[in-house]
Amino acid sequence: GAGVSQTPSNKVTEKGKYVELRxxxxxxxxxxxxxxxxxxxxxxxxxxxxxxxxxxDSGLPNDRxxxxxxxxxxxxxxxxxxxxxxxxxxxCASSNTxxxxxxxxGPGTRxxxx
Amino acid sequence: AQSVAQPEDQVNVAEGNPLTVKCTYSVSGNPYLFWYxxxxxxxxxxxxxxxxxxxxxKGSYGFEAEFNKSQTSFHLKKPSALVSDSAxxxxxxxxxxxxAGSYQLTFGKGxxxxxxx
Numbered sequence: 001g002a003g004v005s006q007t008p009s010n011k012v013t014e015k016g017k018y019v020e021l022r023x024x025x026x027x028x029x030x031x032x033x034x035x036x037x038x039x040x041x042x043x044x045x046x047x048x049x050x051x052x053x054x055x056x057d058s059g060l061p062n063d064r065x066x067x068x069x070x071x072x073x074x075x076x077x078x079x080x081x082x083x084x085x086x087x088x089x090x091x092c093a094s095s096n097t098x099x100x101x102x103x104x105x106g107p108g109t110r111x112x113x114x
Numbered sequence: 115a116q117s118v119a120q121p122e123d124q125v126n127v128a129e130g131n132p133l134t135v136k137c138t139y140s141v142s143g144n145p146y147l148f149w150y151x152x153x154x155x156x157x158x159x160x161x162x163x164x165x166x167x168x169x170x171x172k173g174s175y176g177f178e179a180e181f182n183k184s185q186t187s188f189h190l191k192k193p194s195a196l197v198s199d200s201a202x203x204x205x206x207x208x209x210x211x212x213x214a215g216s217y218q219l220t221f222g223k224g225x226x227x228x229x230x231x
Binding site (some may be wrong): 031 | 218
């Protein structure tokens, strides 16, 4: 079946602009996660959704970052007033229930802030 | 706080030889451990997990991993390496409890495996 999809695959923006990154989880998966992977590092947790609500947003670095999942399926990660330090690959993952199931990752969105 | 260490940035192995990619972890309570593989320009692919039971777990593509509680390690192994196994490998841990913060996966920095023909 279809895996996790993310759009766009690449996004180049200028410092100070607003960006939205989209994630389509595996159909039926109730849990959704966002991670950020900087060059040469492992992914770092940003936020976790169970259904429509953000169950854990402790990884968001500051209030410029926000994510929504209004219908419990597609999620959008929103970054305001982008900074060069936000440049990274943003990964989305989903899992069946979120309790003990493994997370399945999408291919990521590579964000470059000039 | 939980953490994962992958002490080798790169591992080189000849095709057909056994391979080991090392991982040690730190977590409060019992661990829930994972290995993922990342190919260039592709997302992370799940290989295997350990939650409880037999210390040797088997996963995809002939990989296995051995959990050692006393050494807090979870090394990835394969008896005979293939050139196609060349990729970036990540070990990850989460706490084995329900509740706030428990769903976060903490990843190591990754180990680049190169299998030489």
